[in-house]
Amino acid sequence: MGTKICMNASCQTATTHEWKRGWPLRSGGHALLCYNCGSAYEDSLFCDTFHSEEPGWRECNICSKHLHCGCIASKFLLELLDYGGVGCASCARSSRLHLMQSDEIPNGFGFLARNNAGDSESIPAENTVAGNSNDEGGLAQLCRLLEANEPSLLHPSKRANTNGGLGQFRQEEIMHAIGDIGTGFSNVTQPSIGSPKFSKPDNMSSLLDLRDMHSTLSQPSLSMALGAPSGTTNFVTFPDGAVEGKEQRKIPSFQQGQRSRPILPKPSKPGLSVSSENNIGAASELRIARPPAEGRGKNQLLPRYWPRITDQELQQLSGDLNSNIVPLFEKILSASDAGRIGRLVLPKACAEAYFPPVSQSEGIPLRIQDIKGREWTFQFRFWPNNNSRMYVLEGVTPCIHSMQLKAGDTITFSRIDPGGKLVMGFRKSTNNDEDTKEVQASGLLDGTASGETPFSADGDIGWNNSENHRGRIDGDLLQQTTATTEKKRTQNIGPKSKRLLMHSEDAMELRLTWEEAQDLLHPPPSVKPTIVTIEDHEFEEYDEPPVFGKRTIFTSRLSGGQEQWAQCDDCSKWRNLPVDALLPPKWTCSENAWDSSRCTCSAPEEMTSKDLDNVLRVSKDFKKRRNLGSQKRFQEREPSGLDALATVAVLGDNLNDSGDPSVGATTKHPRHRLGCTCIVCIQPPSGKGKHKPTCTCNVCMTVKRRFKTLMLRKKKRQSEREAEISQKDKMDHKEESEMKGTVSHEVLHINNPDTEGNQCQRQIEKPETSAGQIDLNCHPNREDMPLEIPGLSTMNLVDTAESPLDNYIKQNGLSSFVWDQQGGPAQQSGESLRRLSDEAFLASIGWTHESRRD
DNA sequence: CACTTGCATGGGGGA
């Protein structure tokens, strides 16, 4: 492979390129991707003219015409059709393949090599478009000229690097061109200095006849350089993007090294290849990403930023504005972007490629016109970020609001040529509901979303004018492309935006929901736990996640025994069940196999109204109680472990404090305040802010106390059991009462069959000095558990339990804890301290096996 | 106390 010559004019001279295998071709084999420029070729396309590979006839996949591929001329008439062979130029044309002008120029002007950019680096894209004039002159010269005229348009950084310079400009151009191609733009960029315009297909046809024609490439990179058009114009037929064929022509270009990027995202799966036929004609209305052709190495735009605009949109837009519109890039608004901060993070590559260069962090004012003609001035600036930059547009809030955009919507940036004026448009997400979006994406994947692309919801204002895009997605490739991008977008705004949008109450609700869910989890009935015995302690380990079961309530008797109560789904009566009973999510009295006298709904309820009240109150008032944090209420009904811990964490030591803990949106929280126990401040600082073992912050201290308490409880529990056995329950319970305060023995725990867990929960930990140090360095909280207490992620818990507890245990001489596994009598046997502490702590906070798997 | 501003962090994706 190394001997092949890339037919990309800008790259062809490199004969030692490495070639990597690309996606599978329908005709068999795989595409070859130029390692340097990314251009894709069908292996068999290579001919002797350029190298030593397979000269000969090729058959057009469309018309079956045979074309000889043995020379430059013929080669240029071939188009690599997507993943399926080649097609001739005429077929491509008749199939509505649109030619795109690419820049190959035999004399080497076709592609501007980034290295050649040299002084011409800063040529604005628009300017850089070479006229489609065939005068070869020089692109370079043109570039210089342009640069001279508008040197500011390029980033210094770009100028500084070889990729930059023309590359930048070229990138834009390429994007432009490629984009058109990809989307089936009928327009062709005509490189004309000063006033680049989209040329119509007609023009293209003629141009097409020119030997140069970049094949439509699907993905392959159309290695078109923006700057390409130096003298001769290259044309690439692009079948609506649906077809990806590509024909590369080799034209001696004076440059080299330009990286071109695939026009379309590479199919992730081989099976997605699409025949060109299918794609033909589909394109004009397709909303597909138009990749910026230019490759700037690492700075290449990610497909997610590729502008998606249909031919119609573009044309309409251009018509409306009486200008040529050059789609630049687009971005799905993140929660941050659409938030109140008013900062829109710009993709670095985009910012550097299409916005004026900024050398100072303060940036420059940037005027951007919206689709309604209003002009906005934003501060285009950057922040140093690591060794890079992070570009942002500041002051976008008014604009965002005026366009009624929110996270998930897409904001688009285009350029009006001539003039280079920036225009921003937007597309509303089809549905504000993220789920819906996903569905749509799925639909695309399924091929069911034939009508509109996910982003072309009604009312969307795409790259300009709200135009209903009936983009037809034709071809798996497109589907895939779109879907892939969609997926990314969805991911971008998924949990994060959800988190941002979550209000305190919602969050609280969510937490409760989560906790409640925890309550419903049971060890998988069909899965036998693996008993691990370490140091005489046995532990149950489940390989399977817990299953959901019916929510039950556990109560403790003064005698020390436990009871489990479940409510009939039909009559709502509470029934007493064995402690180890596991119920399905739906359960009725008729399924009460443990008490024949109460296996019907007509049977009276055992639970006294008082007990019932307690139980119910636990559920209904829990939130209030949590907020109030009253000791008394804690005693009345200790929340589940997680709740308890969370509550403690939220309320800190001041459990008696009333008033709502601050659980407001974190973004509103001004800053950490010493001693603040709000939901914000109990969060471990992101990033660096991990708690050290020696940390004495509220959270750490709380957790430490918690641990201690748990250990004490365990110890005490064991004692109780022993006492119970020896008929000394009452004594034990006294102790427990002391520990807990005034709790009465009933109903204190919701569905944690684990005896220990119950007891743990029933006790109020006493502030104690933690003997062990708990590492609170926690994994980021799961987003689906937004209010999870920092440091209590599963891994964190495990970690926490591992060392500190061991220490603690050792220090306290607690060497033989008993851990009751869920659903049964305590497994008295031992286990390793590590596991013990693990389980103990996990259980104490209502953790489940499922959680541990995280 | 709220908002602004600038930087830091780290997850995640791409190379």
Next chain:
DNA sequence: CCCCCATGCAAGTGT
């Protein structure tokens, strides 16, 4: 493995 970028953090500033 590197880098992007979404987001958090907290100092600074305003009300």
